[in-house]
Amino acid sequence: MAMAELSTPKTTSPFLNSSSRLRLSSKLHLSNHFRHLLLPPLHTTTPNSKIPCSVSQNSQAPVAVQENGLVKTKKECYGVFCLTYNLKAEEETRSWKKLINIAVSGAAGMISNHLLFKLAAGEVFGPDQPIALKLLGSERSIQALEGVAMELEDSLFPLLREVDIGTDPNEVFQDVELAILIGAKPRGPGMERADLLDINGQIFAEQGKALNKAASPNVKVLVVGNPCNTNALICLKNAPNIPAKNFHALTRLDENRAKCQLALKTGVFYDKVSNMTIWGNHSTTQVPDFLNARINGLPVKEVITDHKWLEEGFTESVQKVYTDGNPYASSPGDRCSNCLCTSTSDRFLMRAFFGTKPRQVVSSAHSRRLGAVLINSYVVEVGVRP
Numbered sequence: 001m002a003m004a005e006l007s008t009p010k011t012t013s014p015f016l017n018s019s020s021r022l023r024l025s026s027k028l029h030l031s032n033h034f035r036h037l038l039l040p041p042l043h044t045t046t047p048n049s050k051i052p053c054s055v056s057q058n059s060q061a062p063v064a065v066q067e068n069g070l071v072k073t074k075k076e077c078y079g080v081f082c083l084t085y086n087l088k089a090e091e092e093t094r095s096w097k098k099l100i101n102i103a104v105s106g107a108a109g110m111i112s113n114h115l116l117f118k119l120a121a122g123e124v125f126g127p128d129q130p131i132a133l134k135l136l137g138s139e140r141s142i143q144a145l146e147g148v149a150m151e152l153e154d155s156l157f158p159l160l161r162e163v164d165i166g167t168d169p170n171e172v173f174q175d176v177e178l179a180i181l182i183g184a185k186p187r188g189p190g191m192e193r194a195d196l197l198d199i200n201g202q203i204f205a206e207q208g209k210a211l212n213k214a215a216s217p218n219v220k221v222l223v224v225g226n227p228c229n230t231n232a233l234i235c236l237k238n239a240p241n242i243p244a245k246n247f248h249a250l251t252r253l254d255e256n257r258a259k260c261q262l263a264l265k266t267g268v269f270y271d272k273v274s275n276m277t278i279w280g281n282h283s284t285t286q287v288p289d290f291l292n293a294r295i296n297g298l299p300v301k302e303v304i305t306d307h308k309w310l311e312e313g314f315t316e317s318v319q320k321v322y323t324d325g326n327p328y329a330s331s332p333g334d335r336c337s338n339c340l341c342t343s344t345s346d347r348f349l350m351r352a353f354f355g356t357k358p359r360q361v362v363s364s365a366h367s368r369r370l371g372a373v374l375i376n377s378y379v380v381e382v383g384v385r386p
C-alpha cells in the first residue's frame with residue numbers, strides 16, 4: 001500500500017441519504033464518522049489541509065469534479081461517495097463497464113456483512129465492473145447500517161462508486177438493476193423455514209411493490225430471506241410490471257450441501273461432483289437429484305452402490321439440514337442462519353447469471369409458467385452467451 005495525500009475538498013459537509021431518516025437524537029450513539037454532522041461544514045477548514053489516505057499502489061486517485069471552485073457533490077449518498085469524480089482520464093486507459101446499481105436489503109445483517117465486501121471487491125461481477133450499492137435496512141438496524149457504509153468507505157474499493165443507505169424501499173430501489181433481498185428474520189431453534197412466512201411475507205409484498213414502482217423495468221431479483229421460494233412468489237405477484245422470469249430464490253446452498261454429502265461419501269474432492277441439482281423448494285420437501293449427478297464424470301448410482309443411503313440418508317441430510325439448530329451459527333440455539341456460505345452461494349449464482357463463469361449446469365429456484373407461475377428449483381444451464 002502506498003500513502004497518498006489528498007487535498008481536503010472545499011465543500012459543504014457530506015450528508016447522509018435523506019431516505020435513511022436518520023435523526024440526531026440524544027439516544028443516537030455518535031460514531032467518529034457521524035460526528036461530522038455536528039462539526040462545522042468542511043468549507044470552513046483550511047482549503048488545502050492534507051488528509052492522508054491509503055490507495056492501492058498502481059492507481060492514481062481520481063479527482064473530484066469542481067464547479068465554481070466548489071467540489072460537486074451528489075444528493076443521495078454516503079460520506080466520500082457524495083463526491084462526483086471525473087473518471088475520464090481513467091476511462092482512456094481502462095475499459096470500465098457501465099456502472100450497475102445494486103440494491104441489497106438487510107444490509108446490516110449477517111449475510112450482507114460477508115456479501116457486500118465481495119461485491120465491492122469485484123469478486124462477483126469482475127474487475128472491470130463498477131458498482132453502486134443501495135443499502136436497505138430496517139429502522140432498528142439503521143445505526144449498524146451506517147457502520148457498514150463507513151466500513152465500505154474506509155475500504156477504498158476502486159470499483160465501488162456509490163453507497164446510499166435508507167429504510168424506505170421506494171427510495172432505495174430507485175433505478176436498481178439488481179436487487180438482492182436478504183432482509184428478513186432468520187429462524188430460531190426448532191422452527192421450519194415456512195414458520196417465518198407470517199413474519200417475513202409482508203416484507204416481500206412491500207418490497208415487490210416498491211420494485212415495481214421504482215426499479216429499472218428489467219431488474220433481476222434474488223430473494224434470500226426465508227421462506228425464500230414463497231417470498232419470491234409474493235414479491236413477483238406484487239411487481240406485475242417486472243418480467244416474472246427475473247425473480248429468483250436462493251436454493252444454491254442446497255446444491256452445495258448435496259455436493260458435499262456425495263464428496264464425503266466417496267472421498268473425492270467436491271469439484272469432482274458435477275450436474276448436482278435440486279428440485280423443489282428450499283425446504284424439507286426438496287429433492288436433490290442424484291440420478292443426473294456425476295462423480296468423476298460417472299453416474300452417482302454407479303459410484304455409490306448403497307442406493308438405500310442415496311434415497312434416504314443422503315436426501316434427508318440435504319432436506320433437513322440444521323433444522324434443530326445450526327452448529328455453524330455464531331451462537332447456536334440463538335439463531336440458525338448460515339451467513340458465510342449463503343453469501344458464497346449468492347456470489348456463485350450471480351456470477352453464473354451475469355456470465356462471469358464458464359457455462360455450467362446449476363439449480364436455481366426461479367419462476368416458470370406451468371399454467372400458473374411457480375417458483376421452484378430446477379435445472380438451468382447458465383453462462384456466457386455465445
Ligand SMILES: NC(=O)c1ccc[n+]([C@@H]2O[C@H](COP(=O)([O-])OP(=O)(O)OC[C@H]3O[C@@H](n4cnc5c(N)ncnc54)[C@H](O)[C@@H]3O)[C@@H](O)[C@H]2O)c1
Nearest residue numbers: 106108109110111137138141183184185186225226337342
Ligand atoms: N435462502 C438461503 O439459502 C438462506 C440462507 C441463510 C439465511 N437465509 C435467510 O436470510 C434472512 C436473513 O438472514 P441473516 O442471517 O442475514 O439475518 P440477520 O438477522 O443477521 O439480518 C437480517 C437483517 O435484515 C434487517 N431487516 C429486517 N426487516 C427488514 C426490512 N423490512 N427491510 C430491510 N431490512 C430488514 C434486520 O434489521 C437485519 O439487519 C433470513 O430470513 C434467513 O432465514 C436464507
Ligand SMILES: O=C(O)C[C@H](O)C(=O)O
Nearest residue numbers: 187193226253336337338
Ligand atoms: O436454514 C435456515 O434457516 C437458513 C438457510 O436457509 C439455510 O439453509 O441455512
